[in-house]
Amino acid sequence: xxxHQEATEFSFDFTVTPKDNCGVSRFDYMxxxxxxxxxxxxxxxxxxxxxxxxxxxxxxxxxxxxxxTEVEAPTDIVDNEDFVVSIAPAFYAGGAGLPTIxxxxxxxxxxxxxxxxxxxxxxxxxxxxxxPAGFTQSGNEVTYSTxxxxxxxxxxxxxxxxxxxxxxxGNQAIPYKTNYTATSAAGVCWTQDIHCGTVNIYTHCPGxxxxxxxxxxxxxxxxxxxxxxxxxxxxxxxxNTDGIKKYLAGDQMKITTTASINSISLDNLYFxxxxxxxxxxxxxxxxxxxIDTKITINDNSAGTSNSGVINAxxxxxxxxxxxxxxxxxxxxxxxxxxxxxxFEGDAxxxxxxxxxxxxxxxxxxxxxxxxxxxxxxGEFFAFTDYPANTSPNRVGxxxxxxxxxxxxxxxxxxxxxxxxxxxxxxxxxxxxxxxxMAPADxxxxxxxxxxxxxxTVIDIPEGARFTGxxxxxxxxxxxxxxxxxxxxxxxxxxxxITPILILEIEIKVVx
Numbered sequence: 001x002x003x004h005q006e007a008t009e010f011s012f013d014f015t016v017t018p019k020d021n022c023g024v025s026r027f028d029y030m031x032x033x034x035x036x037x038x039x040x041x042x043x044x045x046x047x048x049x050x051x052x053x054x055x056x057x058x059x060x061x062x063x064x065x066x067x068x069t070e071v072e073a074p075t076d077i078v079d080n081e082d083f084v085v086s087i088a089p090a091f092y093a094g095g096a097g098l099p100t101i102x103x104x105x106x107x108x109x110x111x112x113x114x115x116x117x118x119x120x121x122x123x124x125x126x127x128x129x130x131x132p133a134g135f136t137q138s139g140n141e142v143t144y145s146t147x148x149x150x151x152x153x154x155x156x157x158x159x160x161x162x163x164x165x166x167x168x169x170g171n172q173a174i175p176y177k178t179n180y181t182a183t184s185a186a187g188v189c190w191t192q193d194i195h196c197g198t199v200n201i202y203t204h205c206p207g208x209x210x211x212x213x214x215x216x217x218x219x220x221x222x223x224x225x226x227x228x229x230x231x232x233x234x235x236x237x238x239x240n241t242d243g244i245k246k247y248l249a250g251d252q253m254k255i256t257t258t259a260s261i262n263s264i265s266l267d268n269l270y271f272x273x274x275x276x277x278x279x280x281x282x283x284x285x286x287x288x289x290x291i292d293t294k295i296t297i298n299d300n301s302a303g304t305s306n307s308g309v310i311n312a313x314x315x316x317x318x319x320x321x322x323x324x325x326x327x328x329x330x331x332x333x334x335x336x337x338x339x340x341x342x343f344e345g346d347a348x349x350x351x352x353x354x355x356x357x358x359x360x361x362x363x364x365x366x367x368x369x370x371x372x373x374x375x376x377x378g379e380f381f382a383f384t385d386y387p388a389n390t391s392p393n394r395v396g397x398x399x400x401x402x403x404x405x406x407x408x409x410x411x412x413x414x415x416x417x418x419x420x421x422x423x424x425x426x427x428x429x430x431x432x433x434x435x436x437m438a439p440a441d442x443x444x445x446x447x448x449x450x451x452x453x454x455x456t457v458i459d460i461p462e463g464a465r466f467t468g469x470x471x472x473x474x475x476x477x478x479x480x481x482x483x484x485x486x487x488x489x490x491x492x493x494x495x496x497i498t499p500i501l502i503l504e505i506e507i508k509v510v511x
Contacts, residue, residue, distance in 0.1 A: 016099055018061055022177060022193040024069065025369075029061040029192070035097065057097025061106075063194050065092035067155055068370040068438045071176075075377070075401040076202045076217075079166040082128060087117055088157040089178045089195045102184045107149040113182050116145040117158055120175045124167035124203070132161060166205035174199045200374070204398060209262045211395030212269060212343070212353070212380040216258040219376060219402040220244055222358065223251040225446025235446045243443040248450075249363040249408035253288065257400070259353045259380035261345035264395065268331040268386040269343050271355060273314075276323050276375040283365035285318040287373065287406070290326070292358035295333050299341065301349040306336040310355070323375075330355070331386070343382070353380070367410040370438045377401030409450050410436040425467060430456070458495045466490050470497055 018029035035057040041049055063069075067090040074083050093106045101112040119142045127137045136143050144158050175198050181191040220237070221244055227233045237244060247253060255273070277283050293310040310333060314326040330353070334341045344351055365371075381396030383389040413430065420426040437450070460466055470486045472479040479485035479499070487498045 018190065018192065020192065021063075022196040023063075024195065024197045025064055027063045029063070030059065032058065032060050032095070034058045055096075057095070059095030059098040060092070062092045064090045065153065066438075067153060067440065069195055069197070070157075070370070070405075070439060071197065071199055072403070073174075073199050073201060075200075075403055076204060077164050078204045079164070079206060082161070082163045083201075085119060085160040085162060085174070085199060086157055087160070087176060088155055089117065090153065090155045091115075091178070091180065091194055092153050094152050101182045101189065105151055106182060107151045107154055109148045109150075111147050112184065113149055113180070114145060114147055115149055115154075116143055116179045116181075118143045118177050118179070119160060119199075121162070122168055122172045122174070124165045125162055125172075125174075126165075128161040128163050135160070164203060166203070169203055169205040169207075171200055171202050174201060202377075202399065202401060209397035210264055211262060211397055212259045212266070212382055213262050213397035214257060214259050214378060214380050214400045217255070217378045217400035217402055218257075219253055219255045219404050221247055221251055222254050223248075225443055225448035227447065229447050229449075231447065231449075241443075242445040245403050245405060246442040247361050247404060247406040248442065248448070249361055249365070249406070251361050251406075252291070253359045253361065253404060255355075255357045255359070255378070255402075257355050257357075257378045257380075259355075260350040261343045261353070262350060262397065263345060263347075264382075264384075266343040266382045266384075266386075266395075267334070268382050268389075269334070269353065270381050271328040271330055272379050272381070273326045273328070273357070274324065274375050274377050275373050277373065278322070278371055279366075280321040281366040282369070282371045283362050283406075284321055285316060285324040287362050287365060288359040289362070290314065290357060291360050292356075294356040295330060295336070296354040297334065297336050297341075297343075298352040298354075299337050300351055301344065302337075304337060308333065308336050328355075361406055363408070365408055367408045368436050368438050370405065370407045373404040373406060375401070376404055405442075407438060407442065411451055420464075428458075429473070430458070453499055455499075456497045458497070460490075460493050460495060466495055470495075 014035075016030065019027075021027045021029070034055050037054045037056055039052040039054070041051075043049055069090050070088045071086070073085040077083050098106060100106065101110075104110050104112050106113060121140050121142055123140070125140075127135055127142055131137070134144050134146055136145070142160060142162075144160065176195070177193050177197075178195040179191065179193050182189050220239070222237070224234045224237050227235055235241065257271070259269075259271075275288065277285075277287050294307060295310050296305065296307040298305045310328060310330065312329045312332065314328045316324065316326055318324040334343060343353070377399050378401065379396060379399040381394055383393050384395060385393040466488075468481065468488065468490075470481045470488045472485075477485070481488050485500050489496050489498075
């Protein structure tokens with residue numbers, strides 16, 4: 001029996017069981033769901049009392065939540081080359097009532113939570129020595145571990161300093177995975193592989209070559225941002241510019257590639273460019289459009305050189321959604337030197353052919369997502385039985401590539417409803433340009449506004465009149481008509497607002 005002013009305390013434990021998944025892109029290990037406790041009880045007359053409901057949690061654990069996992073690595077390496085594989089996995093744990101580890105937050109600088117990234121590397125690849133702090137290598141597994149995690153959206157770049165000694169030649173798939181492990185006094189309470197993906201690197205080992213050999217391949221962004229928000233000076237892009245291999249929808253990309261002619265004389269030359277997309281929604285074969293070409297032939301034996309456009313249009317081969325190839329016939333371009341010229345090379349002189357291809361990224365593909373244009377590679381080749389061009393008589397040496405990442409922001413508008421009270425002025429708020437983007441900033445060295453607002457037209461509601469005042473909220477400055485950053489004109493029941501540059505506006509009306 002419980003007497004007046006006495007209480008009974010109920011205590012209990014409950015266990016959460018996150019889902020099991022390891023992959024790429026967003027995955028919710030829990031769900032955004034409330035966890036409630038309902039308590040029912042009676043009074044001394046055995047009559048039902050009003051039950052109590054307690055919300056003990058609304059939390060989630062998510063891979064790639066409002067951000068994306070980024071991977072950067074060279075596409076190609078040679079014998080005895082040092083290189084870096086960089087990975088920035090995105091992981092989130094947050095919300096009300098998030099589980100703790102013996103009272104310690106899931107993400108904290110504490111030994112109870114361990115975060116690791118593991119690469120499984122092929123023969124010939126190893127960590128550079130001495131081993132950096134936090135890194136270990138066991139067999140072909142290279143691992144970085146840390147207990148220093150910060151709450152909420154956890155994402156940090158981890159650089160794996162690697163070296164390569166020739167062994168395998170050609171494309172090497174390097175699987176990577178991340179792991180989160182929580183350990184309490186009672187033992188491991190949750191361990192889960194979070195991210196599982198693959199980095200592809202093409203290895204080049206010494207060997208003889210007869211025919212055209214590709215000697216370089218770079219893909220670089222041409223579309224530059226501004227140096228600051230005054231938008232008066234464009235950034236001069238170079239290989240050290242942050243995000244030089246990252247593209248927004250509509251950006252231009254230049255591919256520059258070079259071939260040498262080795263131990264042969266040829267009257268024909270071809271170049272194949274491959275590129276893969278994740279899906280048709282990621283752009284398919286139309287994700288890039290060729291807008292300009294240039295070919296330069298250096299006849300080193302004669303000491304002459306000449307340049308021109310590639311006259312023959314490339315031939316597209318595609319499976320319709322993910323695998324694409326543009327094939328260029330460069331044979332007729334030898335006339336840039338002379339009608340009798342042949343592509344040639346011997347032990348002392350090798351002719352050099354340089355090709356420049358300028359592309360523009362599509363503006364019509366899945367927004368918000370962060371894509372890589374994978375298998376972006378080039379290969380020069382020729383045929384010794386031209387023009388029959390049979391496979392046994394194809395000659396060419398090696399393939400080379402580069403990386404390109406691309407994304408399209410989601411831009412939309414919206415309104416907020418506001419009640420009025422008589423003739424009291426009321427603010428109508430228009431979210432003029434709201435943006436969702438992943439990752440948050442692809443070009444940290446540049447100012448690249450995703451929209452340029454020129455004007456907005458607003459219908460005046462029946463029974464309302466415009467006071468002539470337009471202000472801004474949640475932006476860099478207190479822009480308004482009063483201070484001259486906006487011009488507002490009224491005509492035919494409409495207001496036209498012309499801004500300098502603004503994202504969100506507040507319009508004041510009187511009902």
